[in-house]
Amino acid sequence: MTLISRLFLSFIAFAALTPAAYAQDAMSLDQKVNEAFASFTGPFVSLIFAPLPGTSFPWIVMWLVVAATIFTLYFGFVQLRFFSHAISLVKGDYSDPKDAGEVSHFQALATALSGTVGLGNIAGVAVAVGIGGPGATFWMILAGLLGMASKFTECTLGVKYRNEYPDGTVSGGPMYYISKGFKERGLPGGKILAVLFSVFCILGALGGGNMFQANQAHAQISGIVGDYPGWITGIIFAIVVFAVIVGGVKSIARVTEKVVPFMGILYVGAALVILIINFDKIGWAFGQIFDGAFTGLGVAGGFVGALIQGFKRAAFSNEAGVGSAAIAHSAVKTKEPITEGFVSLLEPLIDTVVICTMTALVITISGQLLIDPATSLYMVEGGSIATVDGNSGVALTSAAFGSAISWFPYVLAIAVVLFAFSTMISWSYYGLKAWTYLFGEGKVSEIIFKVIFCIFIVIGAAASLGPVIDFSDAAIFAMAVVNITGLYFLMSIVKKELASYASRLKSGEIRKFSH
Amino acid sequence: MTTKLVIGLDGHGSGDRALAYAKRMAKLIGDCELLIVYVIEWSPYSFQTAEENAVRHKRREQEISTATERVINPAVSALSAESINARGVVRHGDVADTLNAICLEEGADQLIVSRSSEGGFAKRLFGSSTANLVMSASVPVTVVG
Numbered sequence: 001m002t003l004i005s006r007l008f009l010s011f012i013a014f015a016a017l018t019p020a021a022y023a024q025d026a027m028s029l030d031q032k033v034n035e036a037f038a039s040f041t042g043p044f045v046s047l048i049f050a051p052l053p054g055t056s057f058p059w060i061v062m063w064l065v066v067a068a069t070i071f072t073l074y075f076g077f078v079q080l081r082f083f084s085h086a087i088s089l090v091k092g093d094y095s096d097p098k099d100a101g102e103v104s105h106f107q108a109l110a111t112a113l114s115g116t117v118g119l120g121n122i123a124g125v126a127v128a129v130g131i132g133g134p135g136a137t138f139w140m141i142l143a144g145l146l147g148m149a150s151k152f153t154e155c156t157l158g159v160k161y162r163n164e165y166p167d168g169t170v171s172g173g174p175m176y177y178i179s180k181g182f183k184e185r186g187l188p189g190g191k192i193l194a195v196l197f198s199v200f201c202i203l204g205a206l207g208g209g210n211m212f213q214a215n216q217a218h219a220q221i222s223g224i225v226g227d228y229p230g231w232i233t234g235i236i237f238a239i240v241v242f243a244v245i246v247g248g249v250k251s252i253a254r255v256t257e258k259v260v261p262f263m264g265i266l267y268v269g270a271a272l273v274i275l276i277i278n279f280d281k282i283g284w285a286f287g288q289i290f291d292g293a294f295t296g297l298g299v300a301g302g303f304v305g306a307l308i309q310g311f312k313r314a315a316f317s318n319e320a321g322v323g324s325a326a327i328a329h330s331a332v333k334t335k336e337p338i339t340e341g342f343v344s345l346l347e348p349l350i351d352t353v354v355i356c357t358m359t360a361l362v363i364t365i366s367g368q369l370l371i372d373p374a375t376s377l378y379m380v381e382g383g384s385i386a387t388v389d390g391n392s393g394v395a396l397t398s399a400a401f402g403s404a405i406s407w408f409p410y411v412l413a414i415a416v417v418l419f420a421f422s423t424m425i426s427w428s429y430y431g432l433k434a435w436t437y438l439f440g441e442g443k444v445s446e447i448i449f450k451v452i453f454c455i456f457i458v459i460g461a462a463a464s465l466g467p468v469i470d471f472s473d474a475a476i477f478a479m480a481v482v483n484i485t486g487l488y489f490l491m492s493i494v495k496k497e498l499a500s501y502a503s504r505l506k507s508g509e510i511r512k513f514s515h
Numbered sequence: 516m517t518t519k520l521v522i523g524l525d526g527h528g529s530g531d532r533a534l535a536y537a538k539r540m541a542k543l544i545g546d547c548e549l550l551i552v553y554v555i556e557w558s559p560y561s562f563q564t565a566e567e568n569a570v571r572h573k574r575r576e577q578e579i580s581t582a583t584e585r586v587i588n589p590a591v592s593a594l595s596a597e598s599i600n601a602r603g604v605v606r607h608g609d610v611a612d613t614l615n616a617i618c619l620e621e622g623a624d625q626l627i628v629s630r631s632s633e634g635g636f637a638k639r640l641f642g643s644s645t646a647n648l649v650m651s652a653s654v655p656v657t658v659v660g
Binding site: 092095097100101102103104105106107108110111114115167168169170171253254257258260261327328331332333425426429430 | 555557559560561562563564565566568569570571572573575576578579606607608613616
């Protein structure tokens, strides 16, 4: 019996025994998992979200926004100047027909997007708007626009410093560009930063890329079929993910990859329909977004609360500066690494500026957030805005869509499950790349990571949203701490590439191919 | 002047008929070069997982070498054995577009393909490559039944 099948059987046995052993005590199992998890991750979470001295502003949020602003200024608003060029690249106008059959710009973008478009856009936005009010949307859009420059920087480096192996496969990402780039520039500490990034990337893969997804998928399913213990959803998800990443059942992944883009289009389409039906309220909703952005409209923490939530959820959703996209984008076939940087800057735009804004508008317009008629301010209960049925996270988005299209929560449930699934598959790959960077490539090493990954799905589905979202955020932001540090030291390399490319584009040396 | 004929093969039996016809033409023409082309259906706009992307370059090489070994080499060596000037090309892409692009690149005088071997529902839904080719080609096309 092979190692894989033995592991698979023991995993199935574990999955089968767990419900029997804990059937009577189901709810308390969820609670136990939750408590143990919260106490274990508490210190890490507190460190990442520590406020700047004398304020309530988490330093990490400042870190991300300052970085995105610096990259935007340093590259002279690259997201505006090269926006139309990015679209041409995705269309394939600059692709050599002789390279047909290699990973195209479109495919690299679509793969990276399927890793980012997901629950961040549906549940994350609901969390932001639920705590920070509609004003959080303004800051989310701003963070998305600035984040385009962060994404550009990391993805250019991702392609430039990827590893190409003799067998033709590639591995790339921050751990590679930090270690190789630092060495090239004669800077010390590259290896240490790369290792640190890999550790956080593994945690991020287990947190935001896994537990948060499982948790919200369970919330959505139980919202429709009635309450039941989270670990049941967890085990089902774990088995399917196990089948794909360990068992190599490619058909499931292939189906997901094809269905997810359509789900994304369906989601945006439904949001647009709701906005068109309520077109008279769109002006009011934007008013709420702008007023809320600067006054908070009564939310906890005022406008700073709205700003923190907006920036946090934007970063969690589009992952700009986090470094994950650099792993996904590095497989593209191009002679010019910077072209992938241009393509990747479309990602925060699609993810945050378009899709997240849709969600926020629908929630705002739906009237799910309760407003005190006397003061016209939002009613706050326990730190977040009171909602019609006390919903938060994905349940809030679902209720908002459901208030306009009664059957949409069912479609949304399917979308959430598929999004969660595709994000898990993507992150299992990112986590695996970090894992193999640390522990070396090899079948056994890879299987150990994949099994750990599946176990965390069960924990994520069983724990409650609070500790899961805190840990997920903390782990993903910890990646950004290391990645952005690396980017500061390496951004001059990207600047040189940008100057060279821009001059060759202008001189006509780089030109479109006739197709 | 050498007459250049491009022959599109699909790896099925119907391709042999196109090849046989091209051989006959080459003998009649005399100073003639045959370019045997196999197009691997591929779209730059499909969706793939990160893992598939990472091994894509390797897969592409494998696909090209498999097609060269199984389709192109046997055809070219059979033609060469009869002293016909022939060479082969394998490309990825949309079949009709790619065949047309190769004809233009090579300055071909004629393109020879066989009638599409697929039929039924798929053909109605997506159209056949041969039909697409006939409608979009920039050089004369001969469809061998």
